[in-house]
Amino acid sequence: MRIDRDAADAAWPALLAMKRLVRASDGSAAPNVAFVRESGAWTVVADGPAFDTATLYASERPDFAPPSGERASSVVRVDPLSGATSIDRSGVLGADDEAVLAAVRLYAPLVFGSGRAVRSGGSFVIAHVAQSLDARIACVNGHSQWISNDANLRHAHRLRALHDAVVVGGRTVERDDPRLTVRLVDGDDPARVILSGSASVLRGEASYRALDGGVVVCREDAETGAAHGAEVLSVPSPATGLLTPRSVLDALRRQRLATVFVEGGGMTLSAFLEHGAIDVLHVHVAPIVLGSGVASFTLPEIACVQDARRFDVAHFDLDGEMLFECRPVCAE
Ligand SMILES: NC(=O)c1ccc[n+]([C@@H]2O[C@H](COP(=O)([O-])OP(=O)(O)OC[C@H]3O[C@@H](n4cnc5c(N)ncnc54)[C@H](OP(=O)(O)O)[C@@H]3O)[C@@H](O)[C@H]2O)c1
Known part of the structure; x- marks a missing residue:
């Protein structure tokens, strides 16, 4: 379509x-x-x-x-x-x-x-990624603006406007300093949520645009440093040190943020995908090959193709580039 x-x-x-x-x-x-x-x-x-x-x-x-x-x-x-x-x-x-x-x-x-x-008192999660034909979302040095076309940028702003919160990983904030607001279409800005388990996004000298008035989600034992205008939400962490998406979503729901748009980067998207915490995944594919760079998804190794995650898919044409709407198929 x-x-x-x-x-x-x-x-x-x-x-x-x-x-x-x-x-x-x-x-x-x-x-x-x-x-x-x-x-x-x-x-x-x-x-x-x-x-x-x-x-x-x-x-x-x-x-x-x-x-x-x-x-x-x-x-x-x-x-x-x-x-x-x-x-x-x-x-x-x-x-x-x-x-x-x-x-x-x-x-x-x-x-x-x-x-x-x-x-129903639950959460709804959409994730979106703009990737090259070889499934990269940024160059090795983190440069990613812009992999996709203008139509996809507008689409991303529409996704921000439709949801309570937009979630990005700390490295995306450090690399891109995004505003995470709705500017290309009408609509309310979502709450800006930065996932930074170790709170490293707060420990440097730099203050980033998304921090002021945003929410930083980190581990309970993280050293937070200056908040730079952000609210800090501490979440109990499992032994691995990484937060589970469910615990993050629970914490956000307590802040009345039940509908969530996960905007990247790769590590953050992968955590949500690995834990089955994505309801709908939008993968936008731009007709370029980067040949190296940050991968869209990095999940635990599997031994055979049959173990791959499967999706029901619909396709949309955004000004000549392809958007895949993917719904996870539950394993039998
Ligand atoms: N093309 C696109 O659609 C798109 C969209 C967004 C971003 N990007 C690009 O993606 C790149 C960054 O991606 P990335 O994979 O390197 O990093 P990322 O996902 O943006 O951020 C990683 C950081 O987020 C925190 N984090 C992620 N998952 C966590 C978990 N389960 N528990 C606790 N903390 C967690 C950690 O912070 P701590 O280290 O503080 O613990 C981690 O170091 C940038 O270059 C950006 O330009 C591309």
Whole structure:
């Protein structure tokens, strides 16, 4: 599916409204939401009279069927358990509607997944990585700006806007000094969370932009030094010295940060993947080969290909570069 920039921008205010609606619902199921085009602009409504005129629905209720009206309708259906998504096209849509449908297909599962996690008292985790064809996310010296294209940068900002917190590893902060704010699209900034088990990100002379007003998650026994405006969250550490993603997520949930976007780098992404703590993984592949550098994922060695982690995959075209939406397949 092609993610058209204009269509994604047109759908974006409605997707943000959908996030507010779904997160506000305190029932056992998310509301069905309908995307309605009014005077050329897309807006979103939950269970209401505007349903009669909707062209596009998003629902996590398996039995949801749009009312039969004069207008053609499509439904993006999100399975409440697996998060798998399908699209029913009950009628012929215009080219603009099809483009908006693709954007809704990409982002609605994240909104529903987040709502589901909040209602059940759990966490929802999306991870995203921009990598070369040879699965590198940065050069050996840490340079990574930018591996992917502008469409992916906007996508990353959309992911920040849809979630409560953005998590990066300490080395990403030291190397890139990212702001971790939402600037390329509308939306609220997420809480900035820096994972730094030994708190090394706080011990140097340098202060980084993400620290001021951010949260540093470290081990209980870490020497923290100056906080540089950050809140320090200490988490009990296992004998390995590395924090488990579950303990990090639990600590964040206690701060009312239940939906989390893990933005990198490789060590941080790998920890979340290894511990089965990722609900949806977005892998953006740029048509370049670095030949050396920081790997996207480094996991414990396996002896045969059959032991590899498997994913259900959907593909999106972001301005000529490929985004893989991956959902972990649980081992039997
Ligand atoms: N292309 C992309 O999509 C993308 C995105 C983000 C970053 N990057 C690049 O990625 C590179 C950095 O990646 P990286 O793999 O070297 O490092 P990283 O994941 O950014 O940071 C590693 C640090 O995070 C902390 N950490 C990570 N997992 C931990 C765990 N389970 N428990 C406790 N602490 C943990 C540790 O801090 P302490 O040492 O303090 O314990 C560790 O040294 C940078 O060059 C950046 O530019 C690329």
